[in-house]
Amino acid sequence: MSSIALEKVVKRYGAFEIVHGIDLAIDKGEFVVLLGPSGCGKTTTLRMVAGLEDVSDGKLSIGGRVVNDVAPKDRGVAMVFQNYALYPHMTVRQNMEFALRPLKLAPGEVDRRVRETAAILGLDALLARKPSALSGGQRQRVAMGRAMVRTPEVFLFDEPLSNLDAKLRTQVRWEIGKLHKRLGTTILYVTHDQVEAMTLADKIVIMRDGHVEQVGSPEDVYTRPANTFVATFIGSPAMNLVPARLMGGKLQAEAFTLPLPDRFAGRTAEGQAVLIGTRPSDVTLTAADNPGALRATVEVTEYLGDDALLDLRVGLHEMIAQVPAANRPGNDASVHVTFNAAGLHLFDAATGGTLLS
Amino acid sequence: MAYQATRNRRIFVLFLLPVVAVLFLTTIYPMLYAGWLSFRNYDLAKPFIPRIFVGWANYAEILSSGTFLHALVTTLKLMAMTLSIQLVLGVGIALLVTQRLPGMGVARTLLLIPMMISPVIVGLVWLFLYFPELGYLNYFLSLVGLSGVGWITTTTWALWAIAIADIWQWTPFIMMGTAAALHSLSPEPYEAAMIDGNSRWDVFWRVTLPQLKPVLISLMFLRAIDAFKIYDIIFVLTKGGPGDSTEVLSMFIYRESFTFWRMGMGAAASFVSLAIITVLVTFFFKSLNRDRSALE
Numbered sequence: 001m002s003s004i005a006l007e008k009v010v011k012r013y014g015a016f017e018i019v020h021g022i023d024l025a026i027d028k029g030e031f032v033v034l035l036g037p038s039g040c041g042k043t044t045t046l047r048m049v050a051g052l053e054d055v056s057d058g059k060l061s062i063g064g065r066v067v068n069d070v071a072p073k074d075r076g077v078a079m080v081f082q083n084y085a086l087y088p089h090m091t092v093r094q095n096m097e098f099a100l101r102p103l104k105l106a107p108g109e110v111d112r113r114v115r116e117t118a119a120i121l122g123l124d125a126l127l128a129r130k131p132s133a134l135s136g137g138q139r140q141r142v143a144m145g146r147a148m149v150r151t152p153e154v155f156l157f158d159e160p161l162s163n164l165d166a167k168l169r170t171q172v173r174w175e176i177g178k179l180h181k182r183l184g185t186t187i188l189y190v191t192h193d194q195v196e197a198m199t200l201a202d203k204i205v206i207m208r209d210g211h212v213e214q215v216g217s218p219e220d221v222y223t224r225p226a227n228t229f230v231a232t233f234i235g236s237p238a239m240n241l242v243p244a245r246l247m248g249g250k251l252q253a254e255a256f257t258l259p260l261p262d263r264f265a266g267r268t269a270e271g272q273a274v275l276i277g278t279r280p281s282d283v284t285l286t287a288a289d290n291p292g293a294l295r296a297t298v299e300v301t302e303y304l305g306d307d308a309l310l311d312l313r314v315g316l317h318e319m320i321a322q323v324p325a326a327n328r329p330g331n332d333a334s335v336h337v338t339f340n341a342a343g344l345h346l347f348d349a350a351t352g353g354t355l356l357s
Numbered sequence: 358m359a360y361q362a363t364r365n366r367r368i369f370v371l372f373l374l375p376v377v378a379v380l381f382l383t384t385i386y387p388m389l390y391a392g393w394l395s396f397r398n399y400d401l402a403k404p405f406i407p408r409i410f411v412g413w414a415n416y417a418e419i420l421s422s423g424t425f426l427h428a429l430v431t432t433l434k435l436m437a438m439t440l441s442i443q444l445v446l447g448v449g450i451a452l453l454v455t456q457r458l459p460g461m462g463v464a465r466t467l468l469l470i471p472m473m474i475s476p477v478i479v480g481l482v483w484l485f486l487y488f489p490e491l492g493y494l495n496y497f498l499s500l501v502g503l504s505g506v507g508w509i510t511t512t513t514w515a516l517w518a519i520a521i522a523d524i525w526q527w528t529p530f531i532m533m534g535t536a537a538a539l540h541s542l543s544p545e546p547y548e549a550a551m552i553d554g555n556s557r558w559d560v561f562w563r564v565t566l567p568q569l570k571p572v573l574i575s576l577m578f579l580r581a582i583d584a585f586k587i588y589d590i591i592f593v594l595t596k597g598g599p600g601d602s603t604e605v606l607s608m609f610i611y612r613e614s615f616t617f618w619r620m621g622m623g624a625a626a627s628f629v630s631l632a633i634i635t636v637l638v639t640f641f642f643k644s645l646n647r648d649r650s651a652l653e
Contacts (some may be wrong), residue, residue, distance in 0.1 A: 050551070051551075052548050052552070072552045073554025075552075078552065078553070079549065083543070084545075085543075085546045085549040085565075087544065087564055088546075098553075098555065099549075101559060102553060102554035103554075144462075146549070150553065
């Protein structure tokens with residue numbers, strides 16, 4: 001049984017539709033990340049699950065029960081907000097205790113839960129402090145603590161790391177990951193940061209303009225992107241896309257020709273317009289006399305430490321290559337490159353959909 | 358350079374002079390003069406009698422006079438009546454008009470009207486309402502079968518009659534300040550409380566109210582100073598009567614000065630009430646600062 005299920009869930013504000021009939025099933029204990037650019041409807045979807053927004057159409061169930069018209073407090077969810085949403089006049093302890101008040105627990109039990117949660121999150125020493133006396137990372141932990149003390153069936157996270165600086169973000173990300181392993185609670189997590197999504201998720205839901213573009217494991221969405229949007233959204237730097245046409249069993253681009261990899265055989269039609277996708281790490285430097293070597297000019301070299309990014313021009317096509325930094329060419333160098341055939345993606349130029357599906 | 362600076366400074370002083378002059382003539386000089394008077398025996402009915410220095414005699418007489426103490430108690434009583442009810446009503450109405458309901462914007466503007474009317478006019482309006490035989494209030498009471506009361510003619514009701522008029526006029530002030538403060542509270546903690554299932558009462562009492570406290574203290578403090586000086590409405594409605602049931606400090610000062618013409622006494626009473634207000638202000642600021650630091 002799914003822990004959370006969305007069936008054709010729609011959100012409208014007046015005549016304006018923001019979320020267009022989303023279907024999604026989340027298993028018990030699963031860590032699911034809603035990922036997409038801002039304005040894609042991911043936060044709205046999360047808020048519908050929380051009950052902070054009404055569901056305009058469709059069916060939303062939690063734990064097998066339809067909750068469209070169930071009050072937020074009766075859904076068995078706890079939420080961690082982007083800006084923490086702590087009560088500013090209460091101490092850390094009071095913030096957590098306030099979340100427990102509706103449960104009407106015995107004072108001893110309240111104390112036990114607060115202590116236990118504080119211990120897990122390393123907040124023991126901060127219980128008497130007010131939010132204003134805490135750092136961003138500490139506030140974030142308090143917000144998580146306030147959600148955890150209630151031991152909900154489902155945790156909802158709304159961009160919990162976006163107000164933290166880069167270093168802290170990595171650290172809190174690890175903590176959230178560890179916490180999920182330890183508690184095993186179902187988590188629905190919203191972010192626009194693909195690194196968070198890739199590292200934390202069991203399942204990533206990639207959204208755009210109120211539609212789900214792809215649902216899959218991090219590996220799925222990276223290695224088998226369903227369309228060009230997912231292909232370019234996941235992975236950094238973004239996947240290179242080169243327009244081409246299938247001619248006589250070969251991929252004919254403006255500046256080069258590639259043999260069609262076997263796995264695409266039968267999935268394409270002669271003369272079909274396609275987009276060739278290659279990850280920058282699948283574009284490698286090679287010797288000029290290698291078969292299939294393509295002439296390219298390096299426009300800019302970006303040094304990243306272990307690797308370097310090369311902004312290449314291959315004929316009319318611009319693309320990025322990620323190569324070991326050790327023997328990187330300089331700006332304006334003339335080089336030869338080749339594409340790793342195993343990492344080649346093909347998309348229909350008209351629909352943007354993958355030809356592998 | 359130096360010349361320029363001196364010259365600029367002179368121009369500064371020149372521009373400031375009119376303000377300082379007006380301030381001196383209307384505030385500083387009268388105050389100093391009142392201070393001087395409060396130590397003299399000055400009877401305006403007999404201006405030819407020299408204004409002899411009487412030391413603290415005026416103060417001693419005031420502080421030992423039952424009339425003054427009665428006026429002080431009446432002032433504090435009226436203050437307690439109006440402030441407590443204004444606070445409860447003002448916050449209540451503010452919570453109502455900040456809801457996203459149709460017509461709340463209009464309601465908010467309309468509710469501000471009493472505040473914009475001069476207190477004398479407010480007094481007159483309520484005089485028509487309170488009038489024993491011809492007043493609307495008793496007329497409406499008679500419609501539902503109740504016998505009217507002597508709103509401003511009985512000692513039982515007179516202070517309440519004044520309190521009601523003042524509450525009517527100044528509740529919007531509390532409402533306005535509270536509504537503004539409510540708007541500045543961030544919505545997320547409320548959403549968190551909604552998901553956690555905290556009751557509305559719990560949220561109001563433990564989340565909203567503590568955050569409003571500094572603003573409410575400021576508003577109450579401003580109202581307290583006003584209530585301490587209340588004069589116009591009483592002058593129009595009861596002139597301190599019946600008996601001395603509505604004689605507040607300002608009425609006492611007015612009577613000493615302009616009915617009995619004892620200017621020295623009036624001046625001394627003014628200074629005593631100034632002292633009380635000063636203590637009040639200090640007290641309020643202290644508690645306000647304590648609250649600010651509690652929020653931080």
